[in-house]
Amino acid sequence: MTLDVSDLAGRHVTVAGLGVSGVPAARALRGLGATVTVVNGVDGERQRAEAAELEALGGVTVRLGDGDTLPQGTELIVTTPGWKPSSPLFLAAAEAGVPVWGDVELAWRLRGADAPPWLAVTGTNGKTTTVRMLAAILEAAGLRTAAVGNIGVSLLDVVLGDEPYDVLAVELSSYQLHWAPSLRAHSGAVLNLAPDHLDWHGSMAAYAADKGRIYEGNQVACVYNVADPATEDLVRAADVEEGCRAIGFTLGTPGPSQLGVVENILVDRAFVANRQKQAQELAEVSDVNPPAPHNIANALAAAALARAFGVPPTAVRDGLRAFRPDPHRVEHVADVAGVAYVDDSKATNTHAAQASLDSFEHIVWIAGGLAKGATFDELVVASAKRLRGVVLIGADRALIGEALARHAADVPVVDLDRTDTGAMAAAVREAARLARPGDTVLLAPACASMDMFVNYNKRGDAFAAAVHDLASGRVPDDQ
Template identity: 80%
Template sequence: MGSREVIDLEGVRATVAGLGVSGIPAAKVLHARGAHVTVVNDGDDARAREQAAELEALGVTVRLGDGATLPDGTELVVTAPGWKPDKPLFTAARAAGVEIWGDVELAWRLRGSDAAPWLAITGTNGKTTTTQMLASILKAAGLRTAAVGNIGVSVLDAVLGDEQYDVLAVELSSYQLHWAPSVRAHSAAVLNLAPDHLDWHGSMEAYAADKGRVYEGNRVACVYNVADKATEDLVRAADVEEGCRAIGFTLGTPGPSQLGVVEGILVDRAFVEDRHKNAQELAEVSDVNPPAPHNIANALAAAALARAFGVPARAVRDGLRNFTPDAHRIAHVADVDSVAYVDDSKATNTHAAEASLAAYESIVWIAGGLAKGATFDELVAKSAKRLRGVVLIGQDRALIREALTRHAPEVPVVDLDRTDTGAMLAAVREAQALAVAGDTVLLAPACASMDMFANYNKRGEAFAEAVREIGS
């Protein structure tokens, strides 16, 4: 590859906001490029002190327990994506005319002019699955690629590492997009939009605007969800390069410039000659794992981005067949007494839970946790007819219980007044008592997990363990 570095950081006084998975790599990259780096962090626990010692050994200054004060002379701030925009540190930086970047922005600025293009994916739900599907399709086409970004693999590592790529599949959260003003993707998709992280963004409008940044400057395709008009509105509002096309995906029959489904076949009417008359078969619905409606939508979005990059139809089919979803995403754990037990602990908001609930006919639903400012009336109203019963756990379960009282008063509800980790076994036992043969006991909490568990993975593992216990 040619020259990577397109900004000169030598001697720049840079402040990194936050330790952790993005802050530490950012501090190391800035330091390696000659910047004078100070890391500020709100926390001052044993883990933070251990991380600080590692950076201080390199010559980086670290301030623990003081994430509010902007160090004197700061010329650039690089922030961990989760830091809220209204933090005093950022207020001070903006007042001083100091730019604020996230680690994604830093990666973008450091990539060379001949670096691998980005195919970017955002949305309230389905980002990780779609990004992994896209990477699988690109690999099936023989392309050197990686799934990076919010998926847990640092974009900085991908951009600055020794491995050379033809194209990157990049998952971007709304937080990352907020702090990445100059990222310009080859093509991008917004999968869906539903209220989430509103405590961080301040309003649905601000949240949507940050998601919409993914379309800015797209060169080939802006991929949107035909069933979610808000995503198409973001395409219309975007400032893209001349010739960039709006490409829709739909679970119905596609129109011209869309991908969709016809008689169990995923078809492309966007990247074909004479798209008003022709369609290209890409794969069968049965090639999608699992073939739940929202996951078919994910597959279509991934296929659209791959086709925008010139991938042949056969690679779409092969890539989808090769794809294995991550744990805790509609994962079938076991059948016990003719009842299916399904772990969708990844459903940490109402939109994800709605998609999960829509995949089954008769459900005993295990829900609850940290609501993050969400409301549950729409979710319960849409899903009420599918509910055999509900078991509630977690700190904000009362919000779900009240919605059930309003919209599904006939559905039996067990309210477990517990937030200890052992509550999951109790919840599974209560669900077992409510279920009858042919039902699905579904963990789709519609809430974050941190009131009871370290993360959604641990919550899903506790569910699977409880299922194994009742089945033994």
């Protein structure tokens, strides 16, 4: 069945999921005249409140506690991110010939004729930081913009809202891209590729292919990571508009059509009159906060997208200076007895943890949690020389411990055999015992947090609280 948004009046549409994406989708569909059924596998207090809000609109039915059954008469499914393609609901839809759109696909189709262009960002790590940097740069150029998408601001709310924008900085996850075949961004970037969410996508090839959808139909620039050839491969495979250019970013000296770093200066050899011989200074490394290598790469990717949109060099500098990172992303918490304590609880996979570990010279590493099927040998091999000691917490800590035993047997390891939230305070105390003045105690778990905490934010908060207790000399009751 082929449908367009103009065909939805009177149609029966099922929305898969509630929350930040599902509620706006249901409202938008009802506004188009569709009869809407929302299905959600969880039946909790928050879900019941959202259900009551939607059903008050009329023409919306919410089924809680049942996300598997395809409602009778469904002619289209609009899904929120996270629902696997292999879900029974989608298997039933495929058998019945019912199309599936993501909430991003719906937002893209609902854009008006004068809609602002999208500068889109994806990647295994660094998406949110890059998108927020990009928005800061665009704002510094005097443009009306917003950081939206997977960053927690629904694209549907923005597309259907009254606020006029010149351009949008859009974060897109692999889940969202999977269900958004019509998306055609002004310019797009894939920051990096590393194994993640393979249980959802089924294979690394499928995961990469979904990330690569961000380049399809790009008009001006496909931004890729010179240090990650897989991202350039995705550019080569993309079907783009005539004249669209491949733009690389690198932490080294840039070649033509690249942005990079020369003597602690971020420079542009892509959007200049003579890129064979000229380079435009954009900012200093010290303008990037924090100036860790992976964050400099984020800044270069953001700068490339902004320059593709015609932003002047001064706006890149001013935007990066104005940018403040979100909490729990290589966040310096405190110095205690000459030791720096850094919270990178957002490092929920090995790729992110590697970037974090690469940022410091001598580290006592706090790691562990839910491994999500990851292996840790490569991470340990690459970081062993930096490790002063390791404190392991969480359900899958043994996997990291085994990799340490194989590849860094001389590094002291403390294995905390507990998964309660109080384990973080014990981990910080053990890390302080292992650390020497000049070292960094780094929370970069390389794992998800849900075995011990509600989310990575709560994990980071627990780390920061434990560090502040250590600084003040307080000892928690759970010692």
